[in-house]
Amino acid sequence: MPSSPRAAWPLVAVFAAGYLAAYLLPTVVGRLSAGLGLTPAEAGLVGSTLLFHSAVAGFVLASRVERYGPRRLSRLGLLLAVGGYGAAALTSYVPLVVVGVAVGGLGSGTATAVAAAGIATQRDPHRASSLGLLAVSATAGALYLTIPRLGGGHVLPFAALAVAAAAVWPATGRLEAAEGSVAGPAEAQGQAAAHGLVAVRPRAPLPRRRSGAVLAGAMFCWSMAQNALWGVSGRIGTTQAGLSEVTVGAVFAVGLGAGLAGVIGAGALGARLGRAVPIGAGTALIGACIVVSSSARGFTDFAVGEVAWNVFYPVVLSYLIGLAASLDPRGRWAVLVGSASSLGVACGPVTGSVLSEHAGYPGMGLVLCVLLLAVAVPMTAVALHTSGRPPDCS
Numbered sequence: 001m002p003s004s005p006r007a008a009w010p011l012v013a014v015f016a017a018g019y020l021a022a023y024l025l026p027t028v029v030g031r032l033s034a035g036l037g038l039t040p041a042e043a044g045l046v047g048s049t050l051l052f053h054s055a056v057a058g059f060v061l062a063s064r065v066e067r068y069g070p071r072r073l074s075r076l077g078l079l080l081a082v083g084g085y086g087a088a089a090l091t092s093y094v095p096l097v098v099v100g101v102a103v104g105g106l107g108s109g110t111a112t113a114v115a116a117a118g119i120a121t122q123r124d125p126h127r128a129s130s131l132g133l134l135a136v137s138a139t140a141g142a143l144y145l146t147i148p149r150l151g152g153g154h155v156l157p158f159a160a161l162a163v164a165a166a167a168v169w170p171a172t173g174r175l176e177a178a179e180g181s182v183a184g185p186a187e188a189q190g191q192a193a194a195h196g197l198v199a200v201r202p203r204a205p206l207p208r209r210r211s212g213a214v215l216a217g218a219m220f221c222w223s224m225a226q227n228a229l230w231g232v233s234g235r236i237g238t239t240q241a242g243l244s245e246v247t248v249g250a251v252f253a254v255g256l257g258a259g260l261a262g263v264i265g266a267g268a269l270g271a272r273l274g275r276a277v278p279i280g281a282g283t284a285l286i287g288a289c290i291v292v293s294s295s296a297r298g299f300t301d302f303a304v305g306e307v308a309w310n311v312f313y314p315v316v317l318s319y320l321i322g323l324a325a326s327l328d329p330r331g332r333w334a335v336l337v338g339s340a341s342s343l344g345v346a347c348g349p350v351t352g353s354v355l356s357e358h359a360g361y362p363g364m365g366l367v368l369c370v371l372l373l374a375v376a377v378p379m380t381a382v383a384l385h386t387s388g389r390p391p392d393c394s
Contacts, residue, residue, distance in 0.1 A: 010171040011118040014074050015132035016139055017168040018111030021161055023140035028157045029349055030234035035154040044353025046098055047231055050105040052346035057109025065117040070175040077110025081165035089158035137256040144249035208327045211382045216340040218375040223341040225368045227348025229290050236361050241302040251303050255310035262311040275319050280380035282316035287369035294365025323383055
């Protein structure tokens with residue numbers, strides 16, 4: 001069926017509800033630390049718990065959405081999100097908060113898996129994905145502007161996640177109709193795999209094994225570094241830069257908008273520079289942004305570092321996804337590299353918290369910058385090595 005905003009909107013809504021938790025991670029971690037008396041490392045661990053359970057749900061369900069049905073699975077995911085995040089919001093007993101976060105993370109991952117599988121079958125999956133990113137960025141931006149004005153504590157961000165999941169529930173009734181497949185099985189499977197979202201298990205051996213393994217390992221470290229910063233950015237702004245939570249929320253909102261501009265710019269640039277230059281140079285620029293943000297002592301440095309980071313991060317990510325997809329036309333390396341990236345995302349918050357606790361925020365920034373510069377070398381090498389070459393089993 002044609003891919004149109006009207007047909008795709010239920011998938012976009014479910015995608016936004018599932019992805020929102022990752023976008024709100026800085027305020028979630030910051031408020032867990034301030035509101036429940038957790039150390040930064042403990043709060044980061046709770047944030048990683050949320051992301052890890054979300055990733056697990058995605059891994060388990062990625063190839064099973066069609067079997068169980070998108071409507072049923074999306075409603076299960078939203079129910080888990082409402083129950084888990086709602087329970088976390090209603091208690092101050094830390095073990096129960098952790099359990100609620102884990103259940104909510106499973107719900108977020110389930111919703112995201114359903115939406116991603118459906119988006120991959122649209123006639124124009126890139127457009128549908130862009131609409132999903134626009135929706136989640138706009139929602140997160142509005143919450144970053146609103147939550148700080150309504151009071152402190154951990155209740156509000158978790159309540160917002162629960163309310164967002166509940167608000168999307170009516171859209172699930174149209175998922176079956178909205179998710180008509182327009183591509184053949186092989187084409188749809190390849191499109192989904194290009195997003196790292198659907199498990200592909202053909203019997204043929206994997207091509208470019210060395211290149212794929214190197215890219216997967218580097219992608220784990222790359223994603224971990226990004227989310228190590230994102231997980232503690234709120235605390236950097238309030239404790240080191242001396243900004244109010246309202247101001248920090250405004251910076252995040254602007255940064256999310258800048259990220260959309262980055263995605264649009266990457267689409268316009270396309271393959272004019274190949275993949276090696278955007279990946280290598282872009283990763284180096286991200287490392288510099290992390291140093292600026294983590295060393296910020298005032299508004300200007302913090303805003304420049306965070307907004308610039310939000311511009312370059314999605315640009316480089318889009319090229320990395322394309323590189324992973326190019327390693328295997330059947331999409332298997334895209335799935336494996338995407339899985340490695342998800343594990344890095346889950347490890348990010350606790351990594352940032354532990355590093356900042358032992359080395360301070362500036363020290364954390366330097367460590368992450370060195371890590372990014374180190375992984376930029378093999379990622380760029382893979383891009384150069386595989387450029388224009390047909391797949392092989394090397």
